[in-house]
Amino acid sequence: MSIIGITAFGAYIPMLRLQRSAIHAANSWFAPGLRGLARGERAMANWDEDAITMAVEAARDGLGQRPRAPLSAILFASTSAPFADRQNAGIVKEALNLPDSIAALDAGGGLKAGTSALLLALQGASAGPRLVVAAEKRKARPASESEMLQGDGAACLLVGTGAASGDLVAHFIGHHSVTADFIDHFRQSGADFDYGWEARWIREEGHGKLALDALKSGLQALGVSPERITHFIGPAARGVPEMLAKKAGIRPEAVRDTLSTTVGDTGAAHPLLLLAHCLETAQAGDIIALLSFGQGVDLLLFEATGKGAKPRLGVSGHLARRRAETNYLKALSFTGALALDRGMRAEADMKQPLTALWRNRRTVLGLVGGRCTKTGTVQFPRSDISVNPNDHAVGTQEDYPLADIPARVLSFTADSLAFSPDPPQQYGTIDFEGGGRMMAEFTDVAPGEVSVGQLMRMVFRIKNSDEKRGFTRYFWKAAPASKEES
Amino acid sequence: MPKGIRDKVAILGMGCARFGERWADDADSLMVEAYTEALADAGIDTSQLDAAWLSVAFDAVNIGPSGIPLAVALRLDAIPVTKVENYCASGTEAFRGAVYAVASGAADIALALGVEKLKDTGYGGLPVRTRGTMHDMVGIVGSAPGNFAQLATAYEAEHGVSRADLKRAMAHVSVKSHDNGAKNPKAHLRNRIDIDTVLNAPMIAEPLGLFDCCGVSDGAACAIVTTPEIARSLGKADLVTVKALQLAVSNGWELQGSGWNGSYMATTRIAATRAYEEAGVKSPRSEIDLMEVHDCFSITELVTMEDLHISKPGEGWKDVLDGLFDADGKIPCQIDGGLKCFGHPIGASGLRMIYENYLQLLGRAGDRQRSTPPRLALSHNLGGMPNQNVSAIAIVGLEDA
Numbered sequence: 036m037s038i039i040g041i042t043a044f045g046a047y048i049p050m051l052r053l054q055r056s057a058i059h060a061a062n063s064w065f066a067p068g069l070r071g072l073a074r075g076e077r078a079m080a081n082w083d084e085d086a087i088t089m090a091v092e093a094a095r096d097g098l099g100q101r102p103r104a105p106l107s108a109i110l111f112a113s114t115s116a117p118f119a120d121r122q123n124a125g126i127v128k129e130a131l132n133l134p135d136s137i138a139a140l141d142a143g144g145g146l147k148a149g150t151s152a153l154l155l156a157l158q159g160a161s162a163g164p165r166l167v168v169a170a171e172k173r174k175a176r177p178a179s180e181s182e183m184l185q186g187d188g189a190a191c192l193l194v195g196t197g198a199a200s201g202d203l204v205a206h207f208i209g210h211h212s213v214t215a216d217f218i219d220h221f222r223q224s225g226a227d228f229d230y231g232w233e234a235r236w237i238r239e240e241g242h243g244k245l246a247l248d249a250l251k252s253g254l255q256a257l258g259v260s261p262e263r264i265t266h267f268i269g270p271a272a273r274g275v276p277e278m279l280a281k282k283a284g285i286r287p288e289a290v291r292d293t294l295s296t297t298v299g300d301t302g303a304a305h306p307l308l309l310l311a312h313c314l315e316t317a318q319a320g321d322i323i324a325l326l327s328f329g330q331g332v333d334l335l336l337f338e339a340t341g342k343g344a345k346p347r348l349g350v351s352g353h354l355a356r357r358r359a360e361t362n363y364l365k366a367l368s369f370t371g372a373l374a375l376d377r378g379m380r381a382e383a384d385m386k387q388p389l390t391a392l393w394r395n396r397r398t399v400l401g402l403v404g405g406r407c408t409k410t411g412t413v414q415f416p417r418s419d420i421s422v423n424p425n426d427h428a429v430g431t432q433e434d435y436p437l438a439d440i441p442a443r444v445l446s447f448t449a450d451s452l453a454f455s456p457d458p459p460q461q462y463g464t465i466d467f468e469g470g471g472r473m474m475a476e477f478t479d480v481a482p483g484e485v486s487v488g489q490l491m492r493m494v495f496r497i498k499n500s501d502e503k504r505g506f507t508r509y510f511w512k513a514a515p516a517s518k519e520e521s
Numbered sequence: 522m523p524k525g526i527r528d529k530v531a532i533l534g535m536g537c538a539r540f541g542e543r544w545a546d547d548a549d550s551l552m553v554e555a556y557t558e559a560l561a562d563a564g565i566d567t568s569q570l571d572a573a574w575l576s577v578a579f580d581a582v583n584i585g586p587s588g589i590p591l592a593v594a595l596r597l598d599a600i601p602v603t604k605v606e607n608y609c610a611s612g613t614e615a616f617r618g619a620v621y622a623v624a625s626g627a628a629d630i631a632l633a634l635g636v637e638k639l640k641d642t643g644y645g646g647l648p649v650r651t652r653g654t655m656h657d658m659v660g661i662v663g664s665a666p667g668n669f670a671q672l673a674t675a676y677e678a679e680h681g682v683s684r685a686d687l688k689r690a691m692a693h694v695s696v697k698s699h700d701n702g703a704k705n706p707k708a709h710l711r712n713r714i715d716i717d718t719v720l721n722a723p724m725i726a727e728p729l730g731l732f733d734c735c736g737v738s739d740g741a742a743c744a745i746v747t748t749p750e751i752a753r754s755l756g757k758a759d760l761v762t763v764k765a766l767q768l769a770v771s772n773g774w775e776l777q778g779s780g781w782n783g784s785y786m787a788t789t790r791i792a793a794t795r796a797y798e799e800a801g802v803k804s805p806r807s808e809i810d811l812m813e814v815h816d817c818f819s820i821t822e823l824v825t826m827e828d829l830h831i832s833k834p835g836e837g838w839k840d841v842l843d844g845l846f847d848a849d850g851k852i853p854c855q856i857d858g859g860l861k862c863f864g865h866p867i868g869a870s871g872l873r874m875i876y877e878n879y880l881q882l883l884g885r886a887g888d889r890q891r892s893t894p895p896r897l898a899l900s901h902n903l904g905g906m907p908n909q910n911v912s913a914i915a916i917v918g919l920e921d922a
Contacts, residue, residue: 379644383651383662391654399658414777416659422778446675446783449727450667452646459727462661463671464776464783464908472777474661474908487678498658510659 037196039160040206041337044311045097045191045346047089047170048298048353050479051360052076055183061363062178072183075296079360080172080187082369082456083478083496086113087123088509089189090170091130091495096346096353097191097311098166100439103131107163108138112152112303115173116143117507119224126509127168129400130495132436146329148303149190154333156194157207164195171302176228177372184271186299190307204314204343205323208336211253215331217241242275242328243282249332250283254324257336261285265321265339268309269293270328271300279326297354303329312350314339356517358481369456380454385501387508397434402493402511404471405432413437413470437493440467442475442513444489449482465491465513475513484515492516525799528920529624531752531760533745534563537876540740540864541709548577548584548638549594551741555869556595556634563630563745564755567595570745571628573602576615576635577868578904580606582648583638591634608904609815610768611635612742612871613913617766619746629751634743635873637866646737647867666726666734668906669818673728675783676824680835684728690838691819692719695732697847698816698855702862704889709738709864733819738864742872744879749920761882764800764897765916767792776908786903788912789828793901796914797830802897806831809916810895811881812852813874815903816859825901826854829914848889856881856889871913874900878917896922 059073080089090111109131111124118126124139142152149169156165170189175181197203219241220231246269254261261284269276271293280290291313293300301308306327313323319341327333348356360366367373397403398416405417409431412423417435421428447463454460461477463485477485478496491513498510536558538551546554560566575591577584584590588602607614612635619631642648647665651657677687696716702708714732722730752760769792775781793805802808809831816822826837831852832845840846846854857863857877860870878898880886897918904911 379642380646380649383649385657387658388654392658395655395658412778416655416777418773418777422773424774424778424780446671446678448663448667448670448674448729449724450664450670451723452664452666452725453662454649460663460667462663462667463674466779470779472779473659474776476661487674508658 037161037198038203038206039157039196040194040203041192041314042164042195042197042203043097043101043193043344044204044314045093045095046308046311046350046353047093047096047189048078048350049080049084049089049187050356050358051079051081052357053079053360053366057361057363058183066178069178069180069183072180076359077299078186078188079366080369081479083512084187085117085172085497085507086115086170086189087117087126088495088497089172089187090127090168093170093189093191094127094131094166094168096348097193099344099347101344103133105164106133106137106166108140108156108159108165109133110140110142110152110156110165110167112142112148112167112169113171114143114146114148114303115171116141126400129396130509132397132401132403132438143303146303147327147331147333149305149307150325150327150333150335153192153194153307154210154212154335160194160196164193167192167194167307169304169307171304173302174227174370177367181229181231184295184300186301188298188301188304188308190304190311192307192311201340201342203340205317205337205339208259208338209257210336211249211256211334213245213249213331215245217245217330238272238275242270242272242279246270246326246328246332247279247282249334250279250326253334254283259322259336263322264289264324266291266313266317266323268306268313268323268325270326271295271305285324308350311346315349315351317341377454384503385499385508386504387501387506399510401436402438404435404437406435407431408433413467415471415473437467437471438511440469440471441516442467442491442493444485444487444491446487447477447485461485475511477514478512479514490516526620526624526766527764527799527801528749528762530620530746530763531749531757531920532879532917533565533630533747533752533755533757534559535744535876535879536562537707537742537873538740539707540738540866542640543739544640546739548590548636551638551739552591552594552634552636555741555743559743559745565630565745568598569630570597570600570632571630572600572619572622573597573632573634574615574618575602575604576606576611576871577604577637578606578608578611579637579639579648579650579867581650582642584636607911609817609867610871610902610904610911610913611868612873613900613902613915614768614871616744616872616875616915617768619744620763620766623746623748630745630747632743632745633872634741635869635871636741637868638739639737639866640739664726666729666818669821670726670729671783672824672907673820676820679782679784682838687838688720688728690823690841691733692716693841694816694819694822695719695861698859698861701848701856701889702858705858705863708858708862709736710858710862729818729820735817735860735865736862738866740864740866740869740873742869742876744872744875759883760920761879761917762920763915764918765796765914767796767799767914769795769912771905771909773909783907785824785834786828786907786910786912788910789825789901789903792912792914793829796916800916802916805829806852809852809897809899810893811856811878811891811898812854812901813857813859813877814854814901816855816861817865817903821903822854822859829899829901849892853891856891871900871902874902875915875917882917882919
């Protein structure tokens with residue numbers, strides 16, 4: 036009999052970390068009361084990142100080089116999905132170059148969405164491996180508590196079955212779910228910002244009663260005594276996991292760090308991000324209790340195996356891969372809260388012919404090039420006639436995915452004339468190991484960081500946006516690869 | 522190898538509008554300004570033209586599509602007009618159309634006119650535009666300086682040239698062109714600059730600073746061509762003939778293939794070899810007397826000295842610093858100020874280069890006339906980006922050269 040559980044996990048935290056002291060310094064004249072929150076840093080998406088791009092990177096972190104063809108479903112959870120009607124999971128699927136024969140689902144509507152998607156995936160895992168990605172890039176009003184507390188990030192969990200528990204990272208013990216319209220905050224469809232209620236009420240009635248009752252009754256129903264919990268992952272509200280653990284009888288040392296001083300609350304992705312963090316070091320036999328809160332509760336219990344796949348970087352690797360950002364105005368500009376004068380060069384029409392995108396979706400969204408089956412020449416994009424000067428073979432090319440192949444810089448510039456939301460725009464020609472060349476935009480790159488020969492890694496990002504019609508265009512960019520990544 | 526164009530076609534007359542920020546003038550007026558000069562020089566009237574070619578690159582922001590704007594502005598006699606666009610090499614492309622028409626015998630007298638009205642965009646530099654549906658999805662728009670700046674970073678890496686040495690050589694290119702432009706009454710920029718000004722200028726696209734970039738101008742230039750026989754019958758004694766006209770267009774190898782190192786223009790090397798063959802030039806460094814090259818950026822001019830087989834690969838920067846291409850050097854380059862200072866109205870530039878070579882060959886270049894009388898002059902007109910481009914070369918010379 037097969038066992039259901041987690042077979043792989045990954046995470047993505049954007050490189051930029053906005054210093055909360057910088058947020059406070061800019062807003063203290065208006066909101067001096069936020070001083071108490073002005074500690075540590077929060078993960079801040081680059082201008083070209085959103086929930087979709089971060090989900091793609093988290094999935095790549097978790098999937099590594101394992102074959103992707105067997106995946107039977109992809110579930111994407113977020114309350115900040117870029118598209119309200121264009122399946123976001125479908126874009127992630129194209130970027131991951133997954134086969135077309137796969138089921139997909141977008142989950143949203145509340146902060147339980149991540150755990151609910153995970154639960155759904157686990158419940159159907161016997162039908163084939165399922166990929167769960169959760170990502171969040173929420174907007175918060177300047178000088179709000181949310182701006183201080185939230186963070187951007189993504190997590191990925193691959194669920195499936197194993198003949199023995201050793202095939203899994205953790206096996207699924209069971210779950211307990213509660214749904215109740217407790218409105219600690221809300222955001223109407225199409226609105227930018229949350230509207231939240233008094234924190235004391237949320238803590239006492241929401242966390243202290245609704246969540247606590249669910250935790251207690253869930254553990255009882257699943258037959259797991261609280262003291263057996265090795266790792267307790269609770270809501271990312273200050274003191275709440277500790278309070279819940281104490282009142283439920285979970286040992287205090289089981290309470291996991293909620294990464295509030297390093298990442299911030301990544302919303303629907305956060306429980307999964309914390310689970311991925313926990314799985315990095317969980318030992319065989321460890322019991323993990325994961326509790327999410329949002330118009331109810333999802334409680335999921337796992338038992339770690341101490342074995343199985345490790346992510347490429349994971350939460351720990353991403354925590355280490357950081358660049359402190361102290362420019363609050365830049366952060367406001369990146370989220371669109373501050374409309375800087377972008378100049379006439381930003382006025383170009385970015386209308387996307389949808390017919391062309393459909394024809395070229397593997398090229399554009401999957402970074403799939405061509406390889407000549409006759410000469411082995413690799414090129415991007417693929418074409419009917421080979422670029423090989425010694426053999427312009429016709430109709431010989433097969434798909435050749437380039438996204439996971441390292442590349443090196445042949446030439447580069449930092450362009451102060453072209454419009455970029457983060458000038459100067461940096462780009463150059465890159466050569467992929469084993470063949471293939473393209474001119475690529477560089478991202479996550481500091482001025483002066485790039486040189487000829489520099490090793491780069493391809494990342495899925497926003498290329499630009501058609502603001503007139505409300506359409507985000509995605510493509511791949513090159514980011515400097517760290518030595519560990521090479 | 523085809524026999525080529527050598528000496529089959531003569532230039533009957535040329536004209537060039539004053540380049541610059543022509544706030545007061547429409548494209549029509551610029552075309553007429555260049556045309557009336559050429560018509561007077563040729564000594565003919567409009568009714569004698571059999572066909573015309575019009576070059577313009579950014580038609581969407583100035584004259585609009587088709588050959589009609591030329592026919593209307595010049596009130597041509599319902600002759601065939603072909604509009605051509607080949608990036609910044611469009612001017613030479615128009616010239617090529619007219620020259621080939623005459624060489625084929627299909628036309629006795631043909632007109633090539635290039636025009637660009639760029640100062641109606643509201644901002645400096647070239648207009649931002651699409652490069653096609655596929656490019657918009659996977660390419661980088663960037664800017665012209667950004668695309669050409671990559672030549673410099675690749676050149677440094679390929680030849681082991683330090684940033685400081687290359688910046689100094691690039692600065693010399695620009696200082697020289699400003700010196701030359703100062704003597705040219707039709708030039709957009711007529712101010713002299715010193716090397717420190719160039720080196721301390723704001724960065725546009727690393728490592729290109731403000732003075733490494735050419736001006737963007739309004740302007741027009743034109744040529745009227747015919748056979749040497751007809752030219753003589755019309756009373757012309759000293760003839761300037763076309764010795765070579767070559768175009769090499771990237772097929773994607775540089776950008777998509779492997780082997781190109783990013784530090785040169787592969788097409789220019791090919792077009793130059795073909796042009797010298799067509800013109801019967803064996804040793805360009807000793808036979809070419811004068812050059813007008815596509816100095817959209819200082820680094821472009823520098824590597825073009827190598828691509829034209831004048832300087833050895835990796836040594837162009839030394840020849841530049843040695844003054845080889847100064848107005849009083851062995852082979853002056855941009856004796857009229859070049860794109861850098863004469864200006865760069867895209868569709869007109871290729872014809873402007875031929876205009877200058879034509880004047881110099883006939884000794885009509887005024888204050889900037891080359892002291893040693895030139896006999897063979899080359900123009901190089903590049904469109905696109907280093908990694909994907911159109912390279913056009915025209916060699917013109919005295920009939921007996």
